[in-house]
Amino acid sequence: MLSITTPGKASLASLALAATAALPFTAQATTTEARSERGAEMIRHLNNGEAQPNLEAMREEFPFLAEATEAYALGDVWGRDVLDDRTRQLAAVAAMAAMGETGIMRVHAGYALNVGVSEEELKEVIYMITVPAGFTRAITASQALSEVFAEHRSTSRMESSQ
Amino acid sequence: MLSITTPGKASLASLALAATAALPFTAQATTTEARSERGAEMIRHLNNGEAQPNLEAMREEFPFLAEATEAYALGDVWGRDVLDDRTRQLAAVAAMAAMGETGIMRVHAGYALNVGVSEEELKEVIYMITVPAGFTRAITASQALSEVFAEHRSTSRMESSQ
Amino acid sequence: MLSITTPGKASLASLALAATAALPFTAQATTTEARSERGAEMIRHLNNGEAQPNLEAMREEFPFLAEATEAYALGDVWGRDVLDDRTRQLAAVAAMAAMGETGIMRVHAGYALNVGVSEEELKEVIYMITVPAGFTRAITASQALSEVFAEHRSTSRMESSQ
Amino acid sequence: MLSITTPGKASLASLALAATAALPFTAQATTTEARSERGAEMIRHLNNGEAQPNLEAMREEFPFLAEATEAYALGDVWGRDVLDDRTRQLAAVAAMAAMGETGIMRVHAGYALNVGVSEEELKEVIYMITVPAGFTRAITASQALSEVFAEHRSTSRMESSQ
Amino acid sequence: MLSITTPGKASLASLALAATAALPFTAQATTTEARSERGAEMIRHLNNGEAQPNLEAMREEFPFLAEATEAYALGDVWGRDVLDDRTRQLAAVAAMAAMGETGIMRVHAGYALNVGVSEEELKEVIYMITVPAGFTRAITASQALSEVFAEHRSTSRMESSQ
Amino acid sequence: MLSITTPGKASLASLALAATAALPFTAQATTTEARSERGAEMIRHLNNGEAQPNLEAMREEFPFLAEATEAYALGDVWGRDVLDDRTRQLAAVAAMAAMGETGIMRVHAGYALNVGVSEEELKEVIYMITVPAGFTRAITASQALSEVFAEHRSTSRMESSQ
Numbered sequence: 001m002l003s004i005t006t007p008g009k010a011s012l013a014s015l016a017l018a019a020t021a022a023l024p025f026t027a028q029a030t031t032t033e034a035r036s037e038r039g040a041e042m043i044r045h046l047n048n049g050e051a052q053p054n055l056e057a058m059r060e061e062f063p064f065l066a067e068a069t070e071a072y073a074l075g076d077v078w079g080r081d082v083l084d085d086r087t088r089q090l091a092a093v094a095a096m097a098a099m100g101e102t103g104i105m106r107v108h109a110g111y112a113l114n115v116g117v118s119e120e121e122l123k124e125v126i127y128m129i130t131v132p133a134g135f136t137r138a139i140t141a142s143q144a145l146s147e148v149f150a151e152h153r154s155t156s157r158m159e160s161s162q
Numbered sequence: 163m164l165s166i167t168t169p170g171k172a173s174l175a176s177l178a179l180a181a182t183a184a185l186p187f188t189a190q191a192t193t194t195e196a197r198s199e200r201g202a203e204m205i206r207h208l209n210n211g212e213a214q215p216n217l218e219a220m221r222e223e224f225p226f227l228a229e230a231t232e233a234y235a236l237g238d239v240w241g242r243d244v245l246d247d248r249t250r251q252l253a254a255v256a257a258m259a260a261m262g263e264t265g266i267m268r269v270h271a272g273y274a275l276n277v278g279v280s281e282e283e284l285k286e287v288i289y290m291i292t293v294p295a296g297f298t299r300a301i302t303a304s305q306a307l308s309e310v311f312a313e314h315r316s317t318s319r320m321e322s323s324q
Numbered sequence: 325m326l327s328i329t330t331p332g333k334a335s336l337a338s339l340a341l342a343a344t345a346a347l348p349f350t351a352q353a354t355t356t357e358a359r360s361e362r363g364a365e366m367i368r369h370l371n372n373g374e375a376q377p378n379l380e381a382m383r384e385e386f387p388f389l390a391e392a393t394e395a396y397a398l399g400d401v402w403g404r405d406v407l408d409d410r411t412r413q414l415a416a417v418a419a420m421a422a423m424g425e426t427g428i429m430r431v432h433a434g435y436a437l438n439v440g441v442s443e444e445e446l447k448e449v450i451y452m453i454t455v456p457a458g459f460t461r462a463i464t465a466s467q468a469l470s471e472v473f474a475e476h477r478s479t480s481r482m483e484s485s486q
Numbered sequence: 487m488l489s490i491t492t493p494g495k496a497s498l499a500s501l502a503l504a505a506t507a508a509l510p511f512t513a514q515a516t517t518t519e520a521r522s523e524r525g526a527e528m529i530r531h532l533n534n535g536e537a538q539p540n541l542e543a544m545r546e547e548f549p550f551l552a553e554a555t556e557a558y559a560l561g562d563v564w565g566r567d568v569l570d571d572r573t574r575q576l577a578a579v580a581a582m583a584a585m586g587e588t589g590i591m592r593v594h595a596g597y598a599l600n601v602g603v604s605e606e607e608l609k610e611v612i613y614m615i616t617v618p619a620g621f622t623r624a625i626t627a628s629q630a631l632s633e634v635f636a637e638h639r640s641t642s643r644m645e646s647s648q
Numbered sequence: 649m650l651s652i653t654t655p656g657k658a659s660l661a662s663l664a665l666a667a668t669a670a671l672p673f674t675a676q677a678t679t680t681e682a683r684s685e686r687g688a689e690m691i692r693h694l695n696n697g698e699a700q701p702n703l704e705a706m707r708e709e710f711p712f713l714a715e716a717t718e719a720y721a722l723g724d725v726w727g728r729d730v731l732d733d734r735t736r737q738l739a740a741v742a743a744m745a746a747m748g749e750t751g752i753m754r755v756h757a758g759y760a761l762n763v764g765v766s767e768e769e770l771k772e773v774i775y776m777i778t779v780p781a782g783f784t785r786a787i788t789a790s791q792a793l794s795e796v797f798a799e800h801r802s803t804s805r806m807e808s809s810q
Numbered sequence: 811m812l813s814i815t816t817p818g819k820a821s822l823a824s825l826a827l828a829a830t831a832a833l834p835f836t837a838q839a840t841t842t843e844a845r846s847e848r849g850a851e852m853i854r855h856l857n858n859g860e861a862q863p864n865l866e867a868m869r870e871e872f873p874f875l876a877e878a879t880e881a882y883a884l885g886d887v888w889g890r891d892v893l894d895d896r897t898r899q900l901a902a903v904a905a906m907a908a909m910g911e912t913g914i915m916r917v918h919a920g921y922a923l924n925v926g927v928s929e930e931e932l933k934e935v936i937y938m939i940t941v942p943a944g945f946t947r948a949i950t951a952s953q954a955l956s957e958v959f960a961e962h963r964s965t966s967r968m969e970s971s972q
Contacts, residue, residue, distance in 0.1 A: 082286040091256035095294040098257035104784040132257040134620035136914040266622040296782035298428040406772040418739035419746035419780040448730040456743040458944035460590040568934040577904035581942040584905035610892040618905040752946040
């Protein structure tokens with residue numbers, strides 16, 4: 001249903017997101033195809049205009065999980081508009097760090113940086129996590145985040161030097 | 163931003179909180195007494211100007227835990243200023259819901275409402291939680307939140323009718 | 325295999341379920357309305373032809389969670405056909421017991437009994453759970469299951485005496 | 487150290503426990519009957535000479551779980567002798583508090599008090615738990631422990647007034 | 649210690665399993681030696697007639713854990729007969745995936761394939777797991793399963809080409 | 811910042827620990843600087859007189875987490891004196907193993923060996939953990955502990971050969 005061909009990803013995606021604000025949920029995307037398309041658009045929005053490699057790798061062997069991640073998780077849930085991008089990413093990172101799920105947390109921390117969350121804000125979430133989830137998971141998450149920060153700075157330098 | 167009108171200590175503490183924004187962490191509150199005081203002020207800020215009954219109940223039998231909750235969790239962590247009140251509360255509720263810790267989550271959801279988070283925003287956190295933590299914990303958290311909403315509306319009605 | 329006698333919609337949906345066996349996933353239910361309908365049918369199938377009270381209670385305050393539970397969890401996931409009803413329910417009870425989520429586990433244990441899983445089979449899942457998740461969660465789950473068994477026998481007696 | 491005066495079986499089992507110190511594990515109790523007997527003796531040792539009501543309640547509906555708890559958990563594991571009673575109980579309470587399993591934790595905290603662990607030592611375990619598992623679970627555990635303390639003091643008063 | 653020379657693993661194990669069906673639990677294996685023997689036989693049944701390398705590696709440094717895994721987990725629990733092999737393995741994989749324990753889950757997913765569970769059925773368990781445990785753990789588990797599938801296909805090809 | 815030049819690590823640390831025994835908690839270390847100093851001393855006590863590399867690595871990017879770990883976790887909590895070193899380490903290892911947090915568990919298992927806990931006692935904690943947390947996490951923890959034992963023996967051999 002979304003036939004957008006991204007000329008300038010951020011601006012168009014922002015428009016798309018803005019456009020959903022006034023619509024009731026069920027009107028947003030009612031077919032699996034439209035929900036998947038909205039999810040794919042959300043991934044490009046969060047991932048610098050690119051597809052998510054883990055998701056693409058899942059498509060062949062775990063097609064239902066790939067489709068559900070795209071249509072439900074990214075399309076239905078991440079496509080909602082009451083919380084802004086930044087708050088949703090910070091809350092998602094908090095939940096994943098608290099569960100000890102640092103693998104997927106890294107992906108969402110990268111998304112957070114891509115939509116304008118600062119490194120300082122991500123660090124604050126890890127500091128806060130010591131209260132509900134303890135120092136052990138906070139320290140483990142901090143080590144994963146340090147690697148995300150290093151990769152993101154490296155990518156940003158490469159892009160800005162082009 | 164702090165609209166609490168309690169004079170005396172509260173206003174001083176509010177000043178202290180406002181003043182910390184430009185200070186490095188170690189300068190904020192360096193004695194246990196000052197850290198506890200800052201924690202107590204934070205609780206009043208989050209809890210409509212009142213002490214937190216669970217915390218007060220802990221003081222006699224678990225004095226170190228009560229003091230650490232006040233000085234470290236509320237004073238050191240919640241007293242930080244990179245994240246605003248609302249984002250920190252939403253991320254804390256996300257972490258607690260993901261861990262299945264609905265008891266303490268109720269307290270923090272109540273704090274969130276007190277500092278201006280809307281019911282709709284708390285619901286969004288629960289919707290998001292289905293992705294990292296599943297439907298089971300999201301549904302359990304939603305049932306706890308419904309009770310928090312009912313209590314909060316009841317309290318608000320009583321206050322506005324006085 | 326579906327012995328539900330509710331005429332009209334139920335029989336149609338039963339036909340739909342039967343018909344999906346040879347179809348690729350995306351062909352099964354591609355609109356949110358159809359997915360929700362399939363979920364509602366699945367609930368009636370699992371819950372003796374009745375709606376699920378917890379889900380109905382969620383509809384007002386947590387409409388997206390209610391809809392996602394119905395359309396995604398019950399419709400998309402439980403509506404799949406590679407695993408039979410009984411195996412899926414036993415695996416779901418195992419996962420919930422291992423996570424310590426006895427509240428929702430009770431609902432699914434009840435569903436399991438409704439679709440022909442025996443009490444003995446549910447007990448075996450709890451015995452097995454001592455290996456991945458320990459005796460603590462197994463014992464807690466066993467206490468919840470004892471209550472489910474008692475309720476189910478009471479309901480069955482009432483129905484058979486009518 | 488075992489001050490239980492139940493004659494016959496108990497004294498024999500006490501002898502067996504005392505005798506195991508110098509024996510390799512496989513020589514300790516090699517039949518299911520002997521392992522269960524050792525577990526039953528361990529329960530009486532931990533529970534003021536009485537059976538454990540939850541375990542007895544399990545025997546009818548979950549006989550394998552009751553037997554495994556008695557023969558494996560209490561007999562094989564708790565019957566080992568490298569750690570003393572007090573250290574094992576404190577470590578078990580730490581693990582259960584960290585997992586958020588306060589129900590069974592209450593039973594083991596009561597056992598700990600029965601074998602001479604002080605309330606102060608149990609409180610220290612809860613304080614320590616803030617580091618690996620966070621304040622949320624520590625506070626929840628502290629509330630459960632307060633109830634255990636109150637019950638235990640009440641029982642002790644009743645016994646000493648007889 | 650194990651003197652059985654498996655002439656045809658599957659047939660012997662099947663006989664052993666079949667033989668237990670009519671016996672009450674306590675009659676099945678009442679000495680530690682017999683329980684361990686039954687566990688060792690179960691491992692060969694699940695692991696293509698071979699010992700489990702992780703378990704063998706534990707024997708020297710963690711002898712009680714190795715013995716308890718063999719005698720209790722594999723012998724007592726996996727040796728029970730109310731659930732068939734396939735259902736027990738699927739429920740165990742569900743529990744381990746829900747707990748985020750992908751390391752041991754890989755071992756049990758391999759066992760599942762060895763006793764005739766299809767890749768499609770294991771995938772269904774992962775799809776189902778999104779409901780109780782979320783997409784994060786389901787995706788992590790799917791990545792581990794992909795590696796198990798690749799190893800198993802490689803082993804099967806080598807065997808069939810001999 | 812730390813100006814202590816440990817003449818004989820163990821003796822100084824023992825003195826420091828002994829000195830705190832008679833003081834009420836709030837009198838022990840009431841400034842952040844003193845709490846951090848006490849934490850740094852505790853680390854040297856637990857880590858053969860050396861700083862903890864992970865903690866030092868955190869100081870640059872996660873300064874609040876590094877400071878809180880030092881001042882609160884090591885200073886305030888580990889600096890308490892109701893439980894002796896060995897019992898606290900065993901309980902901490904139990905909690906971390908039960909949570910599946912083997913990374914930080916390795917650090918604390920190493921500390922335990924450094925303060926005189928035997929390998930046999932650590933193994934007993936893992937055996938005990940099968941009861942509250944299951945065989946899966948116990949086996950995973952046993953594999954991590956085997957590596958800690960090997961490293962510790964290697965370090966001890968190097969030191970004793972100098």
